[in-house]
Amino acid sequence: MFGLGPEWVLSDDGTPIADAMVFSHPEQVARLAEACPEALPTAVLAGDPCFDRILAARRHRDRYRRALGVRPGQRLVLLNSTWNPTSLFGDAGPEDVLPLLLPRLTSELPVDEYRVAAVLHPNVWHGHGPGQIRLWLDRARRAGLALVDPLEGWRQALIAADLVLGDFGSVSYYAAACGTPVLLGAADPDVLGASSPVAAFVRSAPRLDPYGALLPQVEEVLAGHRPLEGPATLTSSDPGRSAELLRGLFYELIGIPEPTAPALLDPLPLPPYEPPLRTAPLHVLTSTAADGTVSVQRFAEPRHDPGGEGEGHLAVHEETLDPGVLDLADVVLRYGEADDPRFGSPLEWAAEVLGRHRYASLAAYVTGPRECTVLHRSGLLLRLTADADGDPGAHASALHARLRTGSDPTELAATGLTVRTGSRRERVRVRVTGPRDGTGPAGPPGS
Numbered sequence: 001m002f003g004l005g006p007e008w009v010l011s012d013d014g015t016p017i018a019d020a021m022v023f024s025h026p027e028q029v030a031r032l033a034e035a036c037p038e039a040l041p042t043a044v045l046a047g048d049p050c051f052d053r054i055l056a057a058r059r060h061r062d063r064y065r066r067a068l069g070v071r072p073g074q075r076l077v078l079l080n081s082t083w084n085p086t087s088l089f090g091d092a093g094p095e096d097v098l099p100l101l102l103p104r105l106t107s108e109l110p111v112d113e114y115r116v117a118a119v120l121h122p123n124v125w126h127g128h129g130p131g132q133i134r135l136w137l138d139r140a141r142r143a144g145l146a147l148v149d150p151l152e153g154w155r156q157a158l159i160a161a162d163l164v165l166g167d168f169g170s171v172s173y174y175a176a177a178c179g180t181p182v183l184l185g186a187a188d189p190d191v192l193g194a195s196s197p198v199a200a201f202v203r204s205a206p207r208l209d210p211y212g213a214l215l216p217q218v219e220e221v222l223a224g225h226r227p228l229e230g231p232a233t234l235t236s237s238d239p240g241r242s243a244e245l246l247r248g249l250f251y252e253l254i255g256i257p258e259p260t261a262p263a264l265l266d267p268l269p270l271p272p273y274e275p276p277l278r279t280a281p282l283h284v285l286t287s288t289a290a291d292g293t294v295s296v297q298r299f300a301e302p303r304h305d306p307g308g309e310g311e312g313h314l315a316v317h318e319e320t321l322d323p324g325v326l327d328l329a330d331v332v333l334r335y336g337e338a339d340d341p342r343f344g345s346p347l348e349w350a351a352e353v354l355g356r357h358r359y360a361s362l363a364a365y366v367t368g369p370r371e372c373t374v375l376h377r378s379g380l381l382l383r384l385t386a387d388a389d390g391d392p393g394a395h396a397s398a399l400h401a402r403l404r405t406g407s408d409p410t411e412l413a414a415t416g417l418t419v420r421t422g423s424r425r426e427r428v429r430v431r432v433t434g435p436r437d438g439t440g441p442a443g444p445p446g447s
Contacts (some may be wrong), residue, residue, distance in 0.1 A: 002193070004035040009042075016042045019253055022246070024048040025237045027197060044249055045285040047242030049265055051176055051235050054155050054174060055256040057268040059255065064160040069275035070115045071369075073388055073424030077116050077218065078148075078161035082169025083123035086188035097185055097210040102136075105165075106143035107302040108214045111278060112394050112421035117146040117161075119171060142321060143274040143300035153271050168192060168202050172279055176201055176231035183208050183221050197234040205226060229326050277335065279317040281325050282393075286401035292420040294398035294426070309402070315397055319355065331362045333393050338367040347434070350375035361404070363397035372396055373433075380409055381434025384417070387427045395428045397421055 009032075010015050016039045023029050026289075030042045055338040057064075070076045078442035081089030081098075089098055106116050118137070125133055137145060148157045158164065158175055176182050192199040206221050206229070238245065243263040251258040252444040263314060280301035287295045287310035298315065299306045313330035326332060332353045336343065343349040346365035353363040354377055366372040372392035374382045379404075382394050398419040409432055417428040 004032050004039075006036045006038070009036050009039040014038060014041075018042055020249060020377045022046045022249070023237075024051075025197075025234050027234055031193070031195070037116050037132065039164075045237045046245040046249060047238040047240075048236040049242040049246065050155070051177065052240055052242045053265050053268055054159060054178065054218065055239060056265070057155065058178070060156075060268075060270070061120055061159050063270060064156040067271040068115065068117060068148075068157065068160055068162065071112075071274070072388065073422060074113060074115050075162040075222070075422055076160050077105070077109065077117040078157055078164045078166075078175075079116065079145075080158075080164055080166035080169065080171040080175075081118075081120050081186075082153075082167055082171070083121040083125060083127070084167075084169075084188070084191060086152070086186060087121075087169065088167040089120055089124050089166075089298070090186065090216075097208070099354045100210050101208075101214075102140055102184060104214055106140045106145050106280075107300050108306070109141075109218065110183075110215075110422065111144055111276075111282065111298045111300050111425060112391060113277065114218075115146070116140075116144060117148050117157055119148045119229055120150055121169065125150055139301075140281070142278070143280040144278040146274055146276065149271070152269065155330075158273050159327070163218060167197060169191045169292075172205075172233070173198055173201055176228050176393040177235040178214050179227040181221050181225040183217065185210065197230055198418055200230055201228065204230075219341065232417065275285045275355060276406065277317075279320045281320060281329075282311050282315040284331075284397045286313070286397060287311070290404065292402075292415065293420055294401050295420040296398050296401075298352075298394060300396065311401060311406075313397065313400060315393065317433055323333065326357050327359060329357060329360050331396055331414075332360050333364050333366065333396070338365075338373075346373035347375060347381060357372060360394060361401050364393060365398075366392045368392075374399060375434075376403060378435065380432065382409065382413075383430045383431040383433050385431070386419075390424075390426055394421055395426070399430070 002336055009017055021042045022044050024047055032043055033040050053117060067414045081087045084090055148154055158171060161180055163181045164172055164175040165183050165185055167184060172182050182205050184205050208217060243265045247263040248258060248393040277302055282298045282300055283302050285308050287296045294391060315333055316325050316329035318332055318334045338346055351364035351366055354360055354375060361377050364372050364374045369389035370386040372384050374384060374396055384392055398417055412430045413432050416430055419426045419428055
């Protein structure tokens with residue numbers, strides 16, 4: 001048994017190497033008794049300080065979600081890999097699913113309904129190097145993937161997650177212990193002790209079909225999730241008391257009196273704010289209901305037509321990797337401060353963009369989580385303001401859909417827009433700030 005056999009815990013004369021071996025649960029002590037009974041007197045139960053820090057910080061879940069740029073109504077999918085050739089981010093030859101999975105994860109999940117982040121074991125970063133990791137993940141990052149700090153940020157991301165797509169590593173097990181749904185993309189039983197709790201978890205957790213559509217699988221796991229009893233009860237023998245138990249052990253070994261002040265663990269720090277910046281082209285599907293509500297689904301650089309009902313158009317960030325795609329865009333986007341002197345005013349930027357990309361119908365400058373300035377090719381200038389935080393880029397696509405069907409801007413200014421993304425409905429106020437007098441950018445040939 002790895003780590004518990006005589007070759008690991010006994011010296012050459014057969015005596016225990018350590019004065020105390022700390023375990024988080026009696027189940028582990030039982031395995032030590034089986035693997036090396038000579039070391040059993042050194043076993044000490046002291047809970048799990050890592051798990052205790054997670055439990056103590058769960059009250060800050062909403063803060064962690066906001067730090068990762070997760071908006072109300074969105075679900076956070078956390079990709080997680082341990083360090084092993086057969087892990088999710090391993091190299092198991094023909095069994096390696098990551099090359100097939102990664103480019104689809106950010107393209108098959110609608111961007112307004114899902115946020116995707118990744119936590120990779122520190123040894124993955126060390127073994128391959130940060131440059132190689134970022135190169136492998138470049139396409140996914142341009143489609144909105146967040147890379148989480150593997151040392152200081154993974155616990156916060158785990159707390160924030162709605163679903164963990166992982167493997168047989170500890171992050172997946174901690175997620176299950178917290179009651180978070182887990183979908184296993186890699187699960188090699190040969191690297192686990194057959195009787196271990198992790199092995200039992202791997203046998204019972206739902207498995208990803210890497211060849212099947214991802215969105216239905218994710219939705220099925222979320223809808224049918226029932227917390228597993230094993231991880232929740234076997235992670236720690238004494239949840240919340242590890243600091244007290246460990247400090248008592250340490251002072252006993254040192255042989256000096258223990259302080260009277262409470263034993264406490266460092267709280268998890270609040271991660272930096274990292275909203276998604278999607279520069280990958282967005283395939284947008286819109287449909288307008290009888291009451292004028294516009295349903296919007298956006299997919300980041302899908303390899304295949306995502307299907308679904310509605311009209312399609314292409315929305316592209318101005319800083320997309322391939323500038324040639326901008327010549328195909330219906331909507332051109334930029335996110336930034338309204339007073340950024342590099343672009344002049346939002347109107348100046350929009351007029352320049354529509355003058356350069358003559359087939360685009362609309363340019364939208366997003367200046368905050370609720371606001372954007374939109375210039376239509378006809379010269380119509382509008383200001384969109386939502387009642388709640390979201391991505392105004394989606395509101396610009398909804399406006400494009402309404403204008404394309406001949407909606408009167410004056411009527412939209414009076415009634416506003418109702419935009420549906422997934423289960424979320426957003427009210428958007430429309431203010432006409434410029435005339436529709438034919439003085440706008442010239443239309444494309446034949447318009």
